[in-house]
Amino acid sequence: MNSEKELVSIVIATYNGEKYLQEQLDSIFQQTYKNLEIIAVDDASTDNTLQILNAYSLKYDNMNVFANKANIGYIKNFEKGFMLSSGNFIAPCDQDDVWHADKIKLLVEAINDCVLAYCDSFVCNERLETDGKKISDRVHFTNLNNCLQQAVFSRIYGNTILFKHELLKKIIPFTEILPHDWWITFNATIGGCIKFLDKPMVYYRQHTQNAIGAINRGEKSKQQSEVKNTHFAVEEHRKRVELFYKTCPDNLKHEKDVLRNLNESYKDFSFKNNFKRMMLFFRYKDLFLAAKKHSWLQRNLFPVKMFFKVK
Secondary structure (H helix, E strand, C coil): CCCCCCCCCEEEEEEECCCHHHHHHHHHCCCCCCCCCEEEEECCCCCHHHHHHHHHHHHHCCEEECCCCCCHHHHHHHHHHHHCCCCCCCEEECCCECCCCCCHHHHHHHHHHCCCCEEEEEEECCCCCCCCCCHHHHCCCCCCCCCHHCCCCCCCHHHEEEEEEEHHHHCCCCCCCCCCCHHHHHHHHCCCCCCEEEEEEEEEEEECEEEEEEEECHHHHHHHHCCCCCCHHHHHHHHHHHHHHHHHHCCCHHHHHHHHHHHHHHHCCCCHHHHHHHHHHCCCHHHHCCCCCCHCCCHHHHHHHHHCCCC
């Protein structure tokens, strides 16, 4: 078990978040794990977000606020916050959720020899009301130890994770190809492991201003699904797989070979590559679909779909 001698850096990236920010900040300062530093980086907000952050920093001497002169986007904003941190562990924080008081304590206890730990979340409406549904009701959460488990789907959200400072040397600089949390978790599985804490420690607020919302949310999800096979989406998938192939080190020979073949199969929709892609998904479906809460039938039908598309 880790002790509170180890500093945890909570990095919160903000932008025009005045509506919900104070609730999140209060939940941070109510954490039962007390050896914390709070790094807040505001991305040139035009509302009262910066004023709220500064007011809290005057009240709490373990909070430091940094203000960007120009908007750099949430991915680079988190990168900046991580680079400013000095803790043994880093916990990304969104501006609109609420954390359970024991979130940091339990994640620090859970991580042990792994490089990253994550927890479950309650799905809430904008008033932070929940009917008890969790993200794990929709996706499959588990311990991970292979980068192929993060190569096609990732459902580990940044607001649920805690990772060791040593991981920074792998993930910096961030890529603009995919969300920062997916980049973090993929790298965490390269020669390392991820631990799942099977407890909902985040109240995950869903509202119209979410930078990235939870999965399968009604009409919005249906609209998003309609554009999944656009040329733009296909190119994004290709870039992601190519990035993962290049990132995987040569000493992980098996994973490197699988990602090389997957990358080649994503190049076009020729019969040869379609068949190759389908067979790869049949062979490695348990790894590629690790985040999917599929029935046996769905898991075996998915590779057939991959003959006609890329994901």
